[in-house]
Amino acid sequence: MLTSLWLLLGLAVPVQGSYFSISCPSRRHCQRALLSNNDVLLHCNASGAQWHFIFLQNKAIWVYDPSRTSNTETMPDGSLLIRSPLSSQTGFYSCWDSGGRKVVQYDIDFQDVESLHITHRDLGQKPLQNETLSLGGRELVFTHWETWQDCNRCGEPGERKRLGYCYVEESPEKPMPCWLYLGDVKLWSSRMRPEMQVESCHVPCTPLSVGYATFDDYELSEKSESAWLTCPLGSIYRPILWEANSTPLTWKGQLSGQDVNTVLDTSSGGSRLQVFQGAIYECFLQQELVARFNPKSKLDILASLSTEDWKAQKSKADRVLKGLKLMLLLAPVLGLLGVLFKLFRPSRGRRRDQLLVVK
Incomplete structure (x- = not known):
C-alpha cells in the first residue's frame, strides 16, 4: 500500500522529497539559518x-563519517541529507572531494522550531521587536525575513x-544568525527565536493536471479521540x-480561536494536522491535491456497524416475509388440488370390483 502510494506521489508532485535543498557555489563558503526538525539537503x-562537520556545542570533536550521526546520510551525488536536524547540530559542514580538496562549506544555524513565534497580519499581531544585547558591545538582535511563499490557494482567498x-x-x-554568532556562549532570551508571519492572499488559478493519493480509512486514537495527519512531501x-x-483550515481561524476541531502543527508549518472528529480531510501542496484522509471516530464506526446490522436484519426479515407471502398464496392452490385428488381418485373397493369383473 505505502509503496504504491509513494509511487503515485512521485508522479503527482514535481518535487524531490520533503527536504529543503540548499546550494552554495563551488569553492565558496555559505552561511544560512534554518529551522530544526525540518529535513534539509546540503548540495555538494x-x-x-566526504563530509566533515563540527557542532558548536562541542568544538573539540570533528565528525568525518556522517553515518556516525543517526540522522545524516550522504546521497549518491555527494549531497548531505539531514533528517529532523536538532538545534544542537548548529555548526560548520564542509564537503571534500576524493582528492582531499574542499568543495564547499556551509555554516548552518538550526534555530529551535519549538520556540517559533507566529503572528497573523489580519489579526493585527506584531512580530518581535529589535533588541540590544550586551556581550562586550551593543549587539542588535533582529529578525531577518525570507521572501513570502506562494499563496496556498488559488481562485479563492488563501x-x-x-x-x-x-x-x-x-x-x-556582517550580520550573523544568532547561534552561529554566540558559538558556545550560553545565552538565551525571549527575543532570540525564529518567527513565522502569515497573511491573506488571493491569486488566479493556472491549469493543473495532477492526481492525488487516497489513504485508507482508520480509527481515531482510543485514548485521545484524535489523530495526526501528515501531508506527504509537506x-x-x-x-x-x-x-x-x-x-479551508486557516492559520487565522486557529490563532483567533475559531477553529477548535483541528490543530495545524506550528513546528511543521502546517504539514501535520491534528483532528478530533471524523471528516474528509484533503491536503494541498503548492495548490495541488496530494492526499485525502478519512479518519473515523469510534462513534462513527459503531454507527456504521449498527447501520450494517440493521440492514442485515431487515434483509433477513424481508426474505422471511416473502416466504410467508408465498406460502399464503400457495395454500389455497394446494387445498384445491387436494379436494380434486380426493374426488377423482378411485376407492379401494371399486378397484377390487373392477378386478373381479375382469376375471
Missing part, C-alpha cells in the same frame, strides 16, 4: 564526497507565510493547505 557535487530568523548585527556589514518551507469537508 563531488565524486566520492494564506501565505514567510519565515524569519534570529540574527545579530555587530556591524552593518514542509514548513512550502505552501500547504488543509480542507475539512471542502472547508
Whole structure:
C-alpha cells in the first residue's frame, strides 16, 4: 500500500522529497539559518564526497563519517541529507572531494522550531521587536525575513507565510544568525527565536493536471479521540493547505480561536494536522491535491456497524416475509388440488370390483 502510494506521489508532485535543498557555489563558503526538525539537503557535487562537520556545542570533536550521526546520510551525488536536524547540530559542514580538496562549506544555524513565534497580519499581531544585547558591545538582535511563499490557494482567498530568523548585527556589514554568532556562549532570551508571519492572499488559478493519493480509512486514537495527519512531501518551507469537508483550515481561524476541531502543527508549518472528529480531510501542496484522509471516530464506526446490522436484519426479515407471502398464496392452490385428488381418485373397493369383473 505505502509503496504504491509513494509511487503515485512521485508522479503527482514535481518535487524531490520533503527536504529543503540548499546550494552554495563551488569553492565558496555559505552561511544560512534554518529551522530544526525540518529535513534539509546540503548540495555538494563531488565524486566520492566526504563530509566533515563540527557542532558548536562541542568544538573539540570533528565528525568525518556522517553515518556516525543517526540522522545524516550522504546521497549518491555527494549531497548531505539531514533528517529532523536538532538545534544542537548548529555548526560548520564542509564537503571534500576524493582528492582531499574542499568543495564547499556551509555554516548552518538550526534555530529551535519549538520556540517559533507566529503572528497573523489580519489579526493585527506584531512580530518581535529589535533588541540590544550586551556581550562586550551593543549587539542588535533582529529578525531577518525570507521572501513570502506562494499563496496556498488559488481562485479563492488563501494564506501565505514567510519565515524569519534570529540574527545579530555587530556591524552593518556582517550580520550573523544568532547561534552561529554566540558559538558556545550560553545565552538565551525571549527575543532570540525564529518567527513565522502569515497573511491573506488571493491569486488566479493556472491549469493543473495532477492526481492525488487516497489513504485508507482508520480509527481515531482510543485514548485521545484524535489523530495526526501528515501531508506527504509537506514542509514548513512550502505552501500547504488543509480542507475539512471542502472547508479551508486557516492559520487565522486557529490563532483567533475559531477553529477548535483541528490543530495545524506550528513546528511543521502546517504539514501535520491534528483532528478530533471524523471528516474528509484533503491536503494541498503548492495548490495541488496530494492526499485525502478519512479518519473515523469510534462513534462513527459503531454507527456504521449498527447501520450494517440493521440492514442485515431487515434483509433477513424481508426474505422471511416473502416466504410467508408465498406460502399464503400457495395454500389455497394446494387445498384445491387436494379436494380434486380426493374426488377423482378411485376407492379401494371399486378397484377390487373392477378386478373381479375382469376375471
